[in-house]
Amino acid sequence: MIRAVIIDDETHCTQRLAGLLDRYCKQSVWVAGTFDNVDDAVAGVAALKPELVFLDIQLHEQTGFDLLGRLPQIDFEVIFTTAYDNYAIQAFKFSAVDYLLKPIDPDDLLQAIVRLQKILDQRQLTEKFNTLLHNLKTTDNTSKKITVATNKGLLFLQVSDITRCQSDVNYTTIYLKDKQQIMVAKTLKDFEDMLTDHNFFRIHNSHLINMDCIKSYHKGKGGYVTLNDNTSLEVSTRRRDLFLKKVEEM
Known part of the structure; x- marks a missing residue:
């Protein structure tokens, strides 16, 4: 638009x-x-x-x-x-x-x-191409960028600025460290595929988190994590063991 x-x-x-x-x-x-x-x-x-x-x-x-x-x-x-x-x-x-x-x-x-x-x-194609070149040139995952399409146009986000992504059926809300929230017409699976190699982990059907933003983990049936912005999110029982293994690798 x-x-x-x-x-x-x-x-x-x-x-x-x-x-x-x-x-x-x-x-x-x-x-x-x-x-x-x-x-x-x-x-x-x-x-x-x-x-x-x-x-x-x-x-x-x-x-x-x-x-x-x-x-x-x-x-x-x-x-x-x-x-x-x-x-x-x-x-x-x-x-x-x-x-x-x-x-x-x-x-x-x-x-x-x-x-x-x-x-x-x-103009957007040029920006997309510049983002691609940036990602090809850098070996530092924290410096990688992703392109997301919103109803106002394209946004080019630094991966390290993303705290978490939350599913809403066929949409996903991206939460940034500066407290911005961006809704995108893509599924959480799309972002999981993009971000898993950049230290993101899907702790629940509805939540994909930046592992670098975890402040604490609390035990329970599945337990829950608290992020640096004090958001608490449930870890599903099915994902708990994989999550704990990921934590050990950090």
């Missing part, structure tokens, strides 16, 4: 574009916010961190170029929207993904989103 904002000083234009996106691009674009002047837009872009900005050229007495000039960095794609085609050459000098004339035609909008998606997909 592409996180977008619309910046336009005409309310009816903002409403039309938002309506077209909701009707034709609902599965691929999410409008996180709308702004009608440069000052509010500068603050909004900084807060919302969009991947895409639909930017009107004329914004009251200022322009979309004034907005871009005030940003410390432009780390999003831009689709300019305007009624004035004489701005086109200047717009593309800012590396706009596309340029849409008002009133915006649905087919032109769809084509622009398709082109944008290809750019974003290629």
